Amino acid sequence: MNPIDLKEQLALAIEASIDAGNVIMEIYDSADFETEFKKDDSPLTRADLESNKVIMSYLTKTDIPIISEEKKNLDYSERKNWDVCWMVDPLDGTKEFIKRNGEFTVNIALIKNETPILGAIYVPVTQELYYANVEEGKSYKIVVGNTKELPSNLFDKENQLLSSEKSGSxxxxxxxxxxxxxxxxxxxxxxxxxxxxxxxxxxxxxxxxxxxxxxxxxxxxxxxxxxxxxxxxxxxxxxxxxxxxxxxxxxxxxxxxxxxxxxxxxxxx
Known part of the structure; x- marks a missing residue:
C-alpha cells in the first residue's frame, strides 16, 4: 500500500460524515424511523442503514478495508493481517436519535497498527464537527452550517481545540x-x-x-x-x-x- 496522506483521508472522512449526517436528518425530520431490533436488543433504524450506505460510497474508493457497525465484518483470521482499516459507526446514539434529543453522531476513524490515527465526529442536529489528525497532534471543531462544500478553513488555527488545564475546584x-x-x-x-x-x-x-x-x-x-x-x-x-x-x-x-x-x-x- 502507498503511504497514506492523512490530510486527504481526514478530508474524505469529514465529507462522508457530513453527507451521512444530512441523510440522517432527512429521516429524523420525517419521523419515519422504521425501527427494528438486533439480536442484542439494540435498536436499528432506517437512518443507521442509509447513513452506512453513504459512508461506504466514500470509503470504498480508498481501497482501505472497513469495519462498520452496520456491515457484515470479516472474520479475525482475515482482519488480523490489516495494518490499516477504517472504523465506522454510521449513527452512534440510536437510542438518542429515537428519543429525539439530538445527541447522536456519525463516527469515522482510521486505525493503523491498532491505534486511531485520525477521527471525525459529526453532530447532525447542531452541525458541529470535531476532527483530528493524531500524527500532527491537532484536534479541531467547527460548525459546518448548510453549505454543500467543505469549509476552506478546516485546518485553520482558529478552529483548533487546545488542551486546557483543569480549572476550579x-x-x-x-x-x-x-x-x-x-x-x-x-x-x-x-x-x-x-x-x-x-x-x-x-x-x-x-x-x-x-x-x-x-x-x-x-x-x-x-x-x-x-x-x-x-x-x-x-x-x-x-x-x-x-x-x-x-x-x-x-x-x-x-x-x-x-x-x-x-x-x-x-x-x-
Whole structure:
C-alpha cells in the first residue's frame, strides 16, 4: 500500500460524515424511523442503514478495508493481517436519535497498527464537527452550517481545540444519558471520598469524548459495554490534544481491530 496522506483521508472522512449526517436528518425530520431490533436488543433504524450506505460510497474508493457497525465484518483470521482499516459507526446514539434529543453522531476513524490515527465526529442536529489528525497532534471543531462544500478553513488555527488545564475546584464527570450504572456511581463516590466536589455532565453517544476534548468536562469513566466503532473517532480526537483513553484494568491505551471488537471498560482523562 502507498503511504497514506492523512490530510486527504481526514478530508474524505469529514465529507462522508457530513453527507451521512444530512441523510440522517432527512429521516429524523420525517419521523419515519422504521425501527427494528438486533439480536442484542439494540435498536436499528432506517437512518443507521442509509447513513452506512453513504459512508461506504466514500470509503470504498480508498481501497482501505472497513469495519462498520452496520456491515457484515470479516472474520479475525482475515482482519488480523490489516495494518490499516477504517472504523465506522454510521449513527452512534440510536437510542438518542429515537428519543429525539439530538445527541447522536456519525463516527469515522482510521486505525493503523491498532491505534486511531485520525477521527471525525459529526453532530447532525447542531452541525458541529470535531476532527483530528493524531500524527500532527491537532484536534479541531467547527460548525459546518448548510453549505454543500467543505469549509476552506478546516485546518485553520482558529478552529483548533487546545488542551486546557483543569480549572476550579469542581471535577466534572461525564455520565451517559442511557447507561449510568452502579460501577460509575461507585467511581464518582470514590472521587468524593478524596474530597473532590463532583458535577455530573450528561451526554449521549460519542459526544462524551468531545466535551472532555473541549475542556467542558474533566473525566469520562466508562464501565458499561461499548464497541470499537463507538470509541475510535473520539479516541483520536482526545489523543491528538494529549488526553489519555485507557483500559480501566491495565491503564494501557485502548486498541482496535481486536479479535473481539468489544472494548474493555475505559477511562478518558
Amino acid at each position: 469542581i471535577t466534572k464527570v461525564v455520565g451517559s444519558r442511557s447507561h449510568m450504572n452502579e460501577k460509575t456511581e461507585q467511581f464518582i463516590e470514590g472521587l468524593k471520598s478524596e474530597g473532590k466536589e463532583v458535577e455530573i455532565v450528561s451526554k449521549g453517544s460519542s459526544l462524551k469524548f468531545c466535551i472532555v476534548a473541549e475542556g467542558k468536562a474533566d473525566i469520562y469513566p466508562r464501565v458499561a459495554p461499548t464497541m470499537e466503532w463507538d470509541t475510535a473517532a473520539g479516541h483520536a480526537i482526545c489523543t491528538a490534544i494529549g488526553l489519555k483513553v485507557t483500559n480501566w484494568e491495565t491503564g494501557k491505551d485502548l486498541t482496535y481491530n481486536k479479535e473481539n471488537l468489544l472494548n474493555p471498560f475505559f477511562l478518558v482523562r
